[in-house]
Amino acid sequence: MARAQPHRYITAGFLHGGIVHLLLNMDSIRRMPDWLETGLGAGLYLSTFLTSIVTGHISHTYFDDFKSACLGASGGIMGLYGLMYVCLVRMGNSRAAWLVLRGLAWLLVYGFALGGISNAAHFGGFLGGVVMGILFGPRYRSSYALLRKNSLEVDNSPRDYRSVMGLGTKATSGIFPLSVFWAVCVLSLLSQPRLRSAPLMALRGLGL
Incomplete structure (x- = not known):
């Protein structure tokens, strides 16, 4: 079905195997x-979430050799952790970055131990988030002006973001602007006849 209807790679992220599954994913996002x-x-956050849902489900599908279905937003959630990991590494916050990797490792252990959990989807979603972070996530540089008490440079960073970055660190633009990502997505949809109907089918699948 996924081969014939590729929109399922994203619509499956908005379906869950039960109320407990849904609540667990909602709590993870919270x-x-x-x-x-x-x-x-919000643009990078949402783009990473949606992209990682797709990469997670593609990973599950191919590692499972098209044998079983996969539902849930876990791939998208793991993608957000992948984005977080890249940002923390770029900030130089190695301790927090290590905690993200440790959490991923424990999740994979639970997946092997409990069953019914797609480690491939989790890992594929995480890698999707890492790629999004590398290409479109912010980079960070030292800013002497931010360390000066009477600096004219305004720090507009939210307080929790500043605490993670540390004093004297400034966020700058990524390797590519996010508009490049969406332009590539649109061009890919237009250039592939099989994918042109995917957005409309996805909306129908979501009941919109």
């Missing part, structure tokens, strides 16, 4: 640090 959205921007 526990995300606020700076991941308020500091990095």
Whole structure:
């Protein structure tokens, strides 16, 4: 079905195997640090979430050799952790970055131990978030002006974002602007006949 209807790679992220599954994913999103959205921007946050849902489900599908279905937003959530990891590494916050990797490792251990959990989807979603972070996430540089008490440079960073970055660090633009990502997505949809109907089918699948 995924081969014939590729929109399922994203619509499956909005379906869950039961109320417990849904609540667990909602709680995982609730526990995300606020700076991941308020500091990095809602555009990058949402783009990473949606992209990682797709990469997570593609990873599950191919590692499972098209044998079983996969539902849930876990890939998107793991993608946000991947984005967080890249940002923390770029900030030089190695301790926090290590905690993200440790959390991923424990999640994979639980997946192997409990069953019914797609480690491939989790890992594929995480890698999707890492790629989004590398290409479109902010970079960071030292700013002497931010360390000066009477500096004219205004620090507009949210307080929790500043605490993670540390004093004297300033966020700058990524390697590519996010508009490049969406332009590539649109061009890919237009250039592939099989994908042109995917957005409309996705909206129908979501009941919109």
